[in-house]
Amino acid sequence: MNKDTQQAWVNEALDAVLEALASRKGIRSILVFKGARVLHRRLESMSRQSYDIDSNLSEAFVQQIPDRAAQGQHIQAELKNALETYFRGRSVVRYEL
Numbered sequence: 001m002n003k004d005t006q007q008a009w010v011n012e013a014l015d016a017v018l019e020a021l022a023s024r025k026g027i028r029s030i031l032v033f034k035g036a037r038v039l040h041r042r043l044e045s046m047s048r049q050s051y052d053i054d055s056n057l058s059e060a061f062v063q064q065i066p067d068r069a070a071q072g073q074h075i076q077a078e079l080k081n082a083l084e085t086y087f088r089g090r091s092v093v094r095y096e097l
Helices: 003-022 025-030 036-042 059-064 068-088
Strands: 031-034 054-057
Touching: 003 025, 003 031, 003 036, 003 068, 025 031, 025 059, 025 068, 036 054, 054 059
Parallel strands: none
Antiparallel strands: 031 054
């Protein structure tokens, strides 16, 4: 795979993960998405992208579940459900978890 194809694949995969997370209401109530990748998706004219998906915990979530261990367990369960649900409908050859 040449570098351009590799970079395009990585960006497409990260965009799919962001789509999987952002399409789930439970995740949107927990995480506040930010950063270059989100800006690129929202403002298509921007060419900046990064190799991460930046987010912060929402204030409401932190107030609702103040214990960090409980937050982590809840977030892990939501992430797992979001990714499994989203990618279950995708081509196994293209997206393998």
